[in-house]
Amino acid sequence: xxxxxxxxxxxxxxxxxxxxxxxxxxxxxxxxxxxxxxxxxxxxxxxxxxxxxxxxxxxxxxxxxxxxxxxxxxxxxxxxxxxxxxxxxxxxxxxxxxxxxxxxxxxxxxxxxxxxxxxxxxxxxxxxxxxxxxxxxxxxxxxxxxxxxxxxxxxxxxxxxxxxxxxxxxxxxxxxxxxxxxxxxxxxxxxxxxxxxxxxxxxxxxxxxxxxxxxxxxxxxxxxxxxxxxxxxxxxxxxxxxxxxxxxxxxxxxxxxxxxxxxxxxxxxxxxxxxxxx
Numbered sequence: 001x002x003x004x005x006x007x008x009x010x011x012x013x014x015x016x017x018x019x020x021x022x023x024x025x026x027x028x029x030x031x032x033x034x035x036x037x038x039x040x041x042x043x044x045x046x047x048x049x050x051x052x053x054x055x056x057x058x059x060x061x062x063x064x065x066x067x068x069x070x071x072x073x074x075x076x077x078x079x080x081x082x083x084x085x086x087x088x089x090x091x092x093x094x095x096x097x098x099x100x101x102x103x104x105x106x107x108x109x110x111x112x113x114x115x116x117x118x119x120x121x122x123x124x125x126x127x128x129x130x131x132x133x134x135x136x137x138x139x140x141x142x143x144x145x146x147x148x149x150x151x152x153x154x155x156x157x158x159x160x161x162x163x164x165x166x167x168x169x170x171x172x173x174x175x176x177x178x179x180x181x182x183x184x185x186x187x188x189x190x191x192x193x194x195x196x197x198x199x200x201x202x203x204x205x206x207x208x209x210x211x212x213x214x215x216x217x218x219x220x221x222x223x224x225x226x227x228x229x230x231x232x233x234x235x236x237x238x239x240x241x242x243x244x245x246x247x248x249x250x251x252x253x254x255x256x257x258x259x260x261x262x263x264x265x266x267x268x269x270x271x272x273x274x275x276x277x278x
Contacts, residue, residue, distance in 0.1 A: 187241030
């Protein structure tokens with residue numbers, strides 16, 4: 001059985017009439033990520049509120065997909081038909097694989113995205129939970145369960161999984177225009193990454209040969225471009241990593257953004273490490 005990956009987003013969900021544009025951009029960036037990392041996939045389907053990637057090596061793919069801006073969380077999952085008996089069979093299989101027995105606790109967490117599915121989420125939790133309890137004699141614990149078996153019903157399929165990987169969220173890279181990023185230190189690199197998380201495409205000005213691998217780590221959906229100076233391009237916005245402590249004027253007529261202006265040195269270092277180690 002081929003595996004799948006459930007992709008969730010957050011900020012995109014409040015974009016109203018422009019929502020399809022952002023969803024399509026996220027699909028494009030997901031495909032670019034898989035392609036750049038030589039991960040073959042069968043298809044990427046877009047539904048309202050979810051994107052589903054069908055791929056053989058789901059666990060390996062999540063290692064790279066978690067760095068695609070716009071993705072709020074990921075879940076490697078198994079797809080089954082959305083009927084109650086099939087779900088019972090798959091969830092008990094999951095429970096036994098996870099070692100559930102009378103000495104463990106569990107819970108069922110379901111979400112009915114397809115409202116035509118006959119069972120509401122709470123009812124589905126009850127039916128599947130009672131079935132697993134009957135088969136394993138495990139106790140239900142809604143607060144601190146040892147195993148949380150999750151179900152999402154989408155279209156005519158259901159997806160069963162346990163893992164939910166939190167990601168960076170934000171907006172898909174390339175949906176909010178270009179910014180010229182003046183790179184002179186690590187704080188400037190971090191400032192570029194923060195603008196990328198807001199959907200901006202960076203154009204790099206790096207005359208001091210600062211390591212920009214952190215920027216490259218998130219460049220899915222675009223090709224990173226470099227210029228010699230901030231005036232040597234048509235981009236109207238310049239981004240720097242200055243804080244109040246090291247604030248200085250930049251010699252340009254362009255708009256200058258300082259996303260780290262209110263940060264302390266320690267906060268800058270912690271945030272840089274967060275993105276580097278994630």
